[in-house]
Amino acid sequence: MANPRKIIIDTDPGQDDAAAIMLALGSPLELDLLGVTTVAGNVPLSRTQTNARIVCEFAGRPDVKVFAGCERPLKRPPVTAEYVHGPTGLDGPELFEPTMPLQDMNGVDFIIDTLRTHEAGTVTLCTLGPMTNVATAFQHAPDIIARVKEVVMMGGAYFEVGNITPAAEFNIYVDPEAADIVFKSGVPIVMMPLDLTHKVLTLKARVEKIRALGSRAGVALADMLDFFERFDVEKYGSDGGPLHDPTVIAYLIKPEIFSGRHCNVEIELASELTLGMTVVDWWRVTKREKNAMVMKDIDAQAFFDLLTERVGRL
Ligand code: BDR
Ligand code: CA
Numbered sequence: 001m002a003n004p005r006k007i008i009i010d011t012d013p014g015q016d017d018a019a020a021i022m023l024a025l026g027s028p029l030e031l032d033l034l035g036v037t038t039v040a041g042n043v044p045l046s047r048t049q050t051n052a053r054i055v056c057e058f059a060g061r062p063d064v065k066v067f068a069g070c071e072r073p074l075k076r077p078p079v080t081a082e083y084v085h086g087p088t089g090l091d092g093p094e095l096f097e098p099t100m101p102l103q104d105m106n107g108v109d110f111i112i113d114t115l116r117t118h119e120a121g122t123v124t125l126c127t128l129g130p131m132t133n134v135a136t137a138f139q140h141a142p143d144i145i146a147r148v149k150e151v152v153m154m155g156g157a158y159f160e161v162g163n164i165t166p167a168a169e170f171n172i173y174v175d176p177e178a179a180d181i182v183f184k185s186g187v188p189i190v191m192m193p194l195d196l197t198h199k200v201l202t203l204k205a206r207v208e209k210i211r212a213l214g215s216r217a218g219v220a221l222a223d224m225l226d227f228f229e230r231f232d233v234e235k236y237g238s239d240g241g242p243l244h245d246p247t248v249i250a251y252l253i254k255p256e257i258f259s260g261r262h263c264n265v266e267i268e269l270a271s272e273l274t275l276g277m278t279v280v281d282w283w284r285v286t287k288r289e290k291n292a293m294v295m296k297d298i299d300a301q302a303f304f305d306l307l308t309e310r311v312g313r314l
Pocket of ligand 2: 011041042128129245
């Protein structure tokens with residue numbers, strides 16, 4: 001087996017972010033998690049950095065390095081989503097004060113440092129929230145852009161359009177300027193939009209399989225997913241809510257269960273009505289340069305089998 005792929009997870013936990021972190025921690029043969037950087041998103045930074053540590057402790061991995069990054073989007077006031085994730089951002093299981101430390105270094109500096117000190121083309125950035133940390137790192141240290149292997153990100157939408165506004169997906173809407181910097185940077189991007197994640201539904205039977213693992217991580221994750229789906233089940237009228245963020249990690253482990261198209265993606269920054277929209281040239285009607293692999297389809301059952309199996313290893 002090849003060496004595990006080196007990754008940084010940049011995140012705003014969030015129950016679905018928690019599933020992503022657990023999936024990565026349960027997959028040490030494929031993934032070497034260098035650190036977790038947190039950002040303001042679903043809830044303020046003070047909570048996302050705490051939540052990331054809680055998730056690592058649920059997973060039995062207090063050794064993971066967790067960093068706090070940017071407290072607010074580049075140019076706009078923060079927008080949060082407690083109405084989806086609950087007041088803590090991680091509602092569902094009984095939460096606790098984590099005992100593992102928060103690293104002293106700022107998350108943005110950790111991203112810069114890691115890319116500079118590892119061989120170029122070996123570190124993948126996995127973004128599960130607004131892209132403020134990565135964009136800030138690119139702005140402060142443009143030399144690192146060419147050193148990134150790939151940015152694999154959850155965000156945006158095209159056919160499904162918006163979840164926070166009629167036109168925009170949450171992660172991009174919260175910090176559209178940051179997303180714009182990353183999409184224009186020339187870095188290779190793999191994008192998991194709502195078009196894909198809305199096919200990954202937390203059906204009852206799937207969540208119960210995770211609960212039946214009986215482990216601390218499995219039960220905590222099932223409690224989180226039960227809470228998380230409430231809002232979406234009501235909103236979409238579906239059986240189970242979409243599980244967004246762990247698709248990023250699953251792609252690194254089993255890319256063969258995904259399919260999509262290499263397209264140009266631009267971020268809307270000016271219009272009040274469609275701010276943060278990801279304008280995907282899916283039909284290739286422009287000559288704009290292709291800058292992202294936009295995923296659209298997934299074998300959802302294979303994804304849940306993988307998630308369950310890997311959380312079972314924690
Ligand atoms: C994204 O927004 C957040 O609420 C989720 O954690 C996910 O990253 C989905 O739009
Ligand atoms: Ca997230």
